[in-house]
């Protein structure tokens with residue numbers, strides 16, 4: 248177990264960033280991951296849940312989701328409006344009620360495990376991640392943020408403060424499908440898809456697979472198969488058959504074999520495209 | 526030997542303001558039990574089984590994966606906070622007892638607190654809503670049927686029926 252020596256409770260982002268500049272400190276949000284880690288070099292935990300970064304609001308061209316919003320907070324009218332409710336309905340199916348009250352969006356994308364599911368959805372929605380440190384504020388696309396593990400993307404004293412979802416995707420079609428042994432268990436495969444549909448033609452297609460490796464992955468070969476086309480049942484069948492064929496070997500994990508997960512991937516791609524269409 | 530820095534925190538527990546000097550690495554479930562709130566059970570210590578469930582600012586959370594320091598200046602409700610201290614149980618506790626929803630009793634505090642959270646928002650829950658509200662707590666005795674009966678009976682009584 249981790250061994251915090253001190254908790255600090257900043258009330259403003261500036262105060263928090265000042266505290267995080269110290270080499271022995273790290274942010275704690277829901278604490279559901281940090282409390283289970285075997286060890287960490289950090290001894291000062293900066294509790295970021297009292298910062299004003301827990302709201303869901305409209306901002307110019309984006310819907311802004313504060314990093315300390317919990318999974319249950321995503322049951323919000325602004326979020327429900329996004330791509331057939333893709334994000335809110337995905338969040339409502341992950342974990343159980345008490346965990347969804349505790350686990351934060353920021354903690355889920357930074358403390359990333361193979362089972363983390365929100366990164367898959369954020370990547371499908373072409374979101375942006377806002378990072379703040381004492382020195383600067385920078386905004387990364389989800390393609391950039393999820394390309395590598397968080398330690399290679401962000402510095403230790405950076406805080407994720409918000410996730411931005413372009414308002415444009417509000418009218419997109421979308422769906423998320425996850426497969427786990429029981430509803431509350433870690434998912435073995437997760438698929439999220441979103442696309443624009445005008446006069447039956449699909450564009451801006453994103454098909455993202457997750458829970459196969461630590462970071463979510465866009466299945467660009469499948470996206471290309473759908474881009475500029477009409478989504479018919481025949482095309483759905485064709486696309487789903489190709490799912491996973493171009494991915495590097497899907498490994499066995501403690502719950503399922505790689506072969507099995509590849510088969511499940513095909514089924515979920517089919518269901519996600521059918522779901523988005525309906 | 527490593528000397529631990531003790532941290533002062535205050536938590537409102539079942540309506541009472543309590544001050545503690547804690548080792549910052551103590552989990553909330555352990556702090557509560559050390560202070561006599563034995564209705565908080567310890568099971569998996571992994572956030573899986575839910576027997577340590579309490580209400581934090583009115584919402585269910587699993588106290589075995591929450592540091593006590595995270596509850597500083599927040600409101601905690603344990604099962605001891607329900608009902609009358611003179612022995613008259615809360616309507617939900619009574620319904621659990623009457624319907625046979627309590628067998629070994631280990632999951633019962635978490636089940637009752639989850640029911641309370643649900644019924645405070647919704648006095649007419651559907652079966653699916655009951656299932657969703659209780660999904661964080663495992664029961665290995667009852668098969669959940671009696672627990673569902675208890676939630677429905679509680680809802681009826683809180684609606685002023687039965």
Ligand SMILES: Cc1cc2nc3c(=O)[nH]c(=O)nc-3n(C[C@H](O)[C@H](O)[C@H](O)COP(=O)(O)OP(=O)(O)OC[C@H]3O[C@@H](n4cnc5c(N)ncnc54)[C@H](O)[C@@H]3O)c2cc1C
Nearest residue numbers: 276277278279280281351353354355358363364407433572
């Ligand atoms: C039993 C169980 C089952 C679970 N199942 C799933 C599942 O199926 N799918 C799923 O997606 N998740 C699941 N989770 C949740 C997941 O494993 C992590 O516990 C959770 O995402 C961590 O979120 P948190 O808010 O508690 O983060 P914390 O534990 O507070 O922090 C996690 C890490 O992120 C850092 N951090 C937190 N917030 C920020 C921020 N804003 N900026 C910078 N750094 C930050 C912390 O420093 C820490 O390193 C499960 C958890 C449990 C306990």
